[in-house]
Amino acid sequence: MNPRLQRLFPILEWAPRYTRGEAINDLFAAMIVTIMLVPQSLAYAMLAGLPPVVGLYASILPLVAYAIFGTSRTLAVGPVAVVSLMTAAALAPIAAQGTAAYLAAAVTLAFLSGLILVAMAVLRLGFLANFLSHPVISGFITASGILIAASQLKHILGIRAEGDTLPRIVQGILGQITATNIFTLLIGVASVALLFWVRKQLKPRLIGLGLKPRLADLLAKAGPLAAIVASILLVVGFGLDRQGVKIVGEIPAGLPPFALPVFDADLWVQLLPAALLISLVGFVESVSVAQTLAAKRRQRIEANQELVGLGTSNIAAALSGGYPVTGGFARSVVNFDAGAQTPLAGAITAIGILAATLFLTPLFRFLPQAVLAATIIVAVLSLVDLKAIRRTWAYSKADFAAMATTILLVLFVGVEAGIVAGVAVSLLLFLWRTSTPHMAVVGQVPGTEHFRNVDRHAVVTDPAILSLRVDESLYFANARYLEDRIYAEVAARPALRHVILMCPAVNLIDASALESLEAIADRLRAAGVGFHLSEVKGPVMDALKRSDFFGHFKGQVFLSQFEAVRALLAETSGGAVVSTGRAAAPATECASGADATARQEPDKPVTAALASSPR
Structure with missing residues (x-):
């Protein structure tokens, strides 16, 4: 087979040698990731300010596109917390949440991000991601995790509170704290506690009871679904939606819609800086995860081809009514640990998400928003690495300065300002260090x-x-x-x-x-x-x-x-x-x-x- 064709379509490398054993492993991994991805997709779409079903749309065709064009055998592509936060920050000045213009801008942002990634691949510009140093990325993810968790507290409390920076979020929450809905609070706190317990304790306890590790892992990953089912039953059984508990509401069932971006020059100019940042951050996060997992199996990741895989995934997300996607750390690790052997596991996951979109969305009508908020909080707090701040301080004061700048500006000014300032400080410190060489x-x-x-x-x-x-x-x-x-x-x-x-x-x-x-x-x-x-x-x-x-x-x-x-x-x-x-x-x-x-x-x-x- 033509080597150039194999490089462009990595699926041609592994598909002809696909075995029955790999199919079994991929099927099992897809089951686990699907169980994990359904609630996460709903939750991350809400974080991005979009209808929950949009998260499901963004978890179908992008997985298929990456299976064709991506080089990682285990990277799981879809909505992620950080990119969802960046999407909300990018769209806030353009349109109000819940409007058709907001959704159209999200689709356009995904399409533009995809074009940027593909263009970077054609020009072989993957090295540009090197300007995002590890301290900057680490600080950005840590600050984003704190900001995301704080932004979801309003759903846990059942109050209205706006704000895109930490001071504004805290001010908004404190201003409305007396309006807390006790039923929402109980559901939210119980969900957070349950999800933390499931994440840390359930699997080892099930293994201790004699269950096989794979079955124990499957049941542990079903924890968020258990919280969803239990909370829906509570809302329906006790009529909690009539007691002020905010629910997801009607979610349309059916195939993802065919969508086109808005071809408006002014809108593209407005979205371009955010699309570029989302592309770079998503690429760095994806490649870091993909290379880490590939090294464990002595496999190889082609960075420029990963740009093609992620670019086509974002274009596919846009054409199916979704929003920007990238490779997720948590679900990729789950996919790897579950035994996924090829990207076909992602395609099978897409089939599972599609089935949920077609047949299960009516069941999510009475899902409390507090449970989705709890899902987000538990997921993003695992990304917060406060120890990295101390390690960086001890090792390099210059790198700490870049990390601290990123964290403070993300929390107190905004997401885009934080990462741009972090990159700028890193480059200035590099120039300062090399201007006085040892x-x-x-x-x-x-x-x-x-x-x-x-x-x-x-x-x-x-x-x-x-x-x-x-x-x-x-x-x-x-x-x-x-x-x-x-x-x-x-x-x-x-x-x-x-x-x-x-x-x-x-x-x-x-x-x-x-x-x-x-x-x-x-x-x-x-x-x-x-x-x-x-x-x-x-x-x-x-x-x-x-x-x-x-x-x-x-x-x-x-x-x-x-x-x-x-x-x-x-x-x-x-x-x-x-x-x-x-x-x-x-x-x-x-x-x-x-x-x-x-x-x-x-x-x-x-x-x-x-x-x-x-x-």
Whole structure:
């Protein structure tokens, strides 16, 4: 089969070899994920400000699209909490919740997100997700989890409270706290307690009673359904909807509708920033989960093809009346643990969701909104990782600054502002760190060919030679710092005759840094000091050769720092014998001007030469 066709349609790779054993495992995993996904889909649609049935629509065709185009065997695509929150934040300025315009904007947002992801795949721009650092993503998810949980408290209390930031949510709740409906509160608190207990305790207890792990897992995952059934029976049996308990209401049954985005230029411009952020965040979350799970089975994820899989999934969501989707962490882990072997498990899950949409939606009419809120709260609180904040603080204050900025702005300003600020702070901190790169004066470890920092190791140096190691690529932001540091070191050494810049960590020298190197070489030569480079990487050397650098560079480029010091010591000591104690060998392979030359040196230990040189 054509390899290019297989890369575009990963289903062609595994489908021809599909086995009966894989089918059994996929069927079982699909059963568990379907049980989990039905209440979650209803709940997350409510979180996005959409009718609950829209969550079911967004859990059908996207799963089929990902099964065709995705590369992960176990990633479960559908509505997720964070993307639902971002959707609500993006649509709030455009239309009022519950209106046709709001739903049309959600469909358009999904379509636009899908186009962005596919375009990124065509242009192979998956690397853009790297700008979302782990501390920023971790802080964003933690803050979003807190914000989502807080926003659902109004449903637990049965009150009306608006707000899209933590202070406004708290203010709204406190302002309406006296209107709390006691029946709603009891249902909500009981549901939260039940779901937490089911998540943590039910499976091990069932196994302890003698049930097989798979059956115990299936029953444990059915916990949310049990809460749904019990609460519906309570509402119907005691007429709690007439006592002020807010219910989901009529949910239309039937196939997902065919929908088209609104082709309005002004609307697209309004939605574009949010669509871009949703695409990037969703892609990072999906790929992180997919790669983690794939590594456990020694499978491989193709990042750019994942863009295609997620992009087509979002387009499919839009065409079926849904809203933006991505790979969910919790349901993907459940899918993996349940034994899913191929993406067909997702397609089977889609069939289960479709069956629920066709036949079960009338049963959800009397479902209390408090139970859906409890489902959301239990799900998102598992995403809150407060320990990560402490770990990041202990390890890197700069990364902590980016994480803290993200968390605070998400909670107190807004979702989009938080993630944009987090990325901006990360990039600014990166520029700040690399603008003052770590540079170390190094000396030779006695008896070896290794050179280490003079402040950390017992090393041997010569006052006539300065060995300076730079631990960062050289570019416009640190070019002036490099010049200043070298001039300062030279000024402090009256006996200096040679400067060697070690470049083992230099992966790039841009035009600004190249001019700085030329200026350093000219200024040192005017002062009677030679300027040389050592351990320059091949691609960097190639770039230097493409320039006119070697047309006027009078120093040498040495293959290793050891050979640089050996050669220059021979010059400064009047042709002293320098070697490692082995048979004579070429002392250095260096470049002088544009040409490489080699010299043969006599035999004498390096440490002895250093010891006999002027101190």
